[in-house]
Amino acid sequence: MDIETGYSDEVTKGFLTWSIIWGLVAVLVGVLISFQLIFPQLNFPPFLTYGRLRPIHTNAAIFGWGIGSFMAMFYYITQRLTRSPIWSPGLARFQLWLFNLVIILAAVTLAMGFNQSKEYAELEWPVDILVVILWVIFAVNIFMTIMKRKEEQMYISLWYIIATLVGVAVLYLVNNASIPVSLSKSYSAFAGANDANVQWWYGHNAVAMVLTTPPLAIFYYFFPKTTGVPIYSHRMGIIAFWSLIFMYLWTGAHHLLWTPVPDWVQTLAMAFSLVLIAPSWASVFNGYFSMNGQWHQMRENFLVKFFIFGITFYGLQTLQGPAQAVRTFSAFIHYTDWVPGHVHMGALGWVSLILFAGIYYLVPRLYHTQLYSVKLANAHFWLAVIGQLIYSISMWIAGVQQAAMLHAVNPDGSLHYSFMETLTELYPYWHMRAGGGVIYLVSLFIFIFNIIKTVQSGSAGAAPVRATGAA
Template identity: 30%
Template sequence: MVQYNDRISGRFLQATVGWGLLALFLGFYAAFELKFGSGQSQKAFLSFGRLRPLHANLMVFAFAANAIFAGVYHSVQRLCQTRIWSDHLAQIHFWAWQIIQLTGLVTVALGYTQGRPLAEFEWPLDIALLLIWGLFSLNLFMTLHRRRTPFLYVALWFYIAATVGFGLIFTVNALAWPAGPGKSYPLFVGVADAMIQAWYGQGVNSFLLTLPCLGLMYYFLPKIVKKPLHSYPLAILQFWALVLFSVWTAGARLHSTSLPEWMQSLGLVFCLLLLAPGWAAVINGLLTIGRDDIKVWRNPAVLFFGLGLASFGVYVLFEALLAFKSIHIVVQYTDVISAQTHLMMMGWVGSMICGMAYILVPKLWQHPLYSRNLGRIHFAISLLSLVLMVLALGISGVKQGWSWLAMQDNGLLVYPEFISTVRPLKSLHTLRLVSAGLFLGGSLLALYNFFQTARRGQLQDASKPVEELILPEPQNRWERLERRPEALALAVVALMIISSLIQLLPLPSPQTDLKPYTPLAQYGRDVYIREGCHSCHTQVVRMALKEELRFGPASQGWEYQQDRPALWGQRRYGPDLHRIGGRYPHLWHYQHLITPQTMTSGTPMPAYPWLLKKRVNFKALAIRHATLRKLGVRYGNEDPVLLYQEEAKKIQENLAQAQITVEAEADLIALIAYLQKLGVVDGKQ
């Protein structure tokens, strides 16, 4: 008899549902704000710039990660035929992870953020997350050591790679120098930091989302259809291809920028190579389900697994197409990127989690599913909302991308004003809002189904005889790895380190001859990051004629020598800002930040009235100034507070000439100073 700890899986599954509903609600509310921009909340923590990273972080680290933990704890015990190594560590893992997500939710909403995609949490939370990830890894590997099975089934390979892979990329990306309890600056700077961000983003997709979901699919799918995996060797080959290829694709996210050309081309090659293992997983999964027994497809879990596999296949194809420079230049920074992200989270990850939940809830609470019909209705709603979301965002993105590049016969832009490329998208944003509402409604229906199932059963540890596993025989050629988790983990780490160093070591190092931001402008940059302005504005003009006609000269790598972090952005709901410095007077920036609709009719940009009330913390300013000096910024010996006050006074007096009264210590003054410095080098653009 083996007594499994099923309570821990149940707790993580409960957290998945709670966090998932909150994440979906925030996404729905953010879509509402984007559609009705002029009516956005006057509360800072409800502004779009803060909601967007909150939604993304909750979807990945609260919803998806909790679900993956639930599935891993459940499947590892059964694949190893032994109880989890430490119940206490599992409990610490559960509660600490929820506390980290809750603290991150509050701190990011309050403006404490690093401003880096999917790495917004500040350094204390980064350290806490790494410690808890280490405890989870320890529990996993010790359980593998205690296993009663002779070899490691392929699902365990995916778990091991995901555990060590995500720990590695998160550690590198989190390297920063603290400048107080709620502020830090990354060790990487400029182009190098932009590449690290892209590398980390691809790593999260691969090692935190894709690999664990594939592992869960390879465990749950054969059990639910009651037959072995279609091709075990194909799963092994696909595993190694995914681990190797996915590390090299980051450069494809930064086409037509100052990133070295060979890195961009390398990213394209490996995005194309990823098609093979991606579609191998899809084919392997679908052939495992088969089409002989139609009754199998009436199971909600199988339906969601099928949708997830189909979505993953389309996502991989998306990734390959977007890696081509001719396509990338059209759709990058448009809603096409959002369509790809939603295809990943709603279609691939979300569907796999739903399929797993329809298996786990009846099993853990030891009661049949309340209603399979409700499960099938939930599937239909999810499918409809996914199709609507991808179509709405895809059409919106292509339409806007072509509008950006449209040229007249005389060589001028057809739409020189950026807002003219945004206004026509309102109807498609309505469809996006409807899709988000449908998906949220379907999730509430699933919650009702799960609740009714759970209330009729009871969550408790399972005590069962050693069960018959539907597993293949071990392959002799992989025998050493199949019996030694440490060897497998070391092989994955070695591949990742070698591949990553080849890309990251040649990155240009920052020069020290560029004049640093003034204390006022640097503090304004911190305000810009705090308010999430980089969520809607990029700061990189790509090396393309039509980009330069719209925004100005292409951005050069040496211009980012003082940028910690790099703010190249992911989406343009507003124009690129890298060349905005000196284009408009201080009064224009004041009015644009306080009453944006009066300056640009139809803009989705929110107002920032709280910037008039919030004041600079001069003690924090001095600490940040000293921290940047330690990182190599060439500041002089002047008092940063005096320099701040001197420059702020000039902007205050300039606004006073237009009968605008603003305190010199107001955050608005600092933000204006930063915007006026963008693209200005030694007094020139």
């Protein structure tokens, strides 16, 4: 516990360290599987094939890097916004151990082929139970801290945190319902089209409750802290919050357009996806308008770039997403590389840029020092953005080209291209994508080096130097 502030930040440091490690694993595996798609010889069966590694990539990214960072930052933010220490630092420490145990178990079991097969819910039931325990511990600790708060008014970040805590719980419990056969094998409790509908209710709302509300909580806290000016409109934030968590839950079936799921469920999903542009862009505008008279900070404060680009990618993501949710467009690009292009703009652009920003903000303050190198942070930023854009843009073009080829028919009604003719056209784009991934990996190494150097300077310094503007 920090004597000066009364807050306990050790667990935040722990979660940050491990989330960065898991983030590196996610990108390393991502780069490997991107090469596997080009060179099938790079598959090493049985454990290291594309089919087993891809879930490790997504789980490490979403749960290791994403949730790990959110846990770190939620503990930090909640203490500051409630002006109270963590309800139980001991429980939080236990949570860090359990978190790492779960992620290691996830990687090992997935490599062994223990897999429920549902996307982003691949882990088998014993690991699921550990995840539930982990989440309950986290939720109780955060919520009790809020209950015992010294600040009556709850700032908007706390709203998003509370929504995340309950939202993830509901989604996870329902979609992982299964019939166990052994410790390593279970069958889904739902069948066929029902199972698909439950899965994508879960899948798309994992995007809402894991990849939208937590980064927004982080954005709403760290962005004003960084710029030194308050958020433009609290009221717009409130309206956006309630409409966002209301509308998201209707949209899961846009992953199932043209499938046997009932048409009316698909149509509702399509309609709500379009309406969802409004609350998403309310947050984007809240970010932009906060910069009124402050745009010079884009030049002067390296961190502001991360936030503004991050929220901009969020805005682009929430325009592209609804477009894809329209039946006619979905018919064209669904099942092609367009979709990984879309997903990675959100993951590498929006979520990761916001997390990088939060980490750059936190680490010097947690270790009572200054950032080792702003220049390196800038290099990290530009390489990350370039790598991500190469990835997404090459995949969008690949997706459109393959879609056009797959849908091409001859005058007599027969198909113009065989499936393999469309696949071989993708190889050049897959090379570009792998290149983009390598650039992103390099940016990540620069980031990690910068953070390690910063932490070292913090622990080496005899007299701690107070960072300016520390909360």
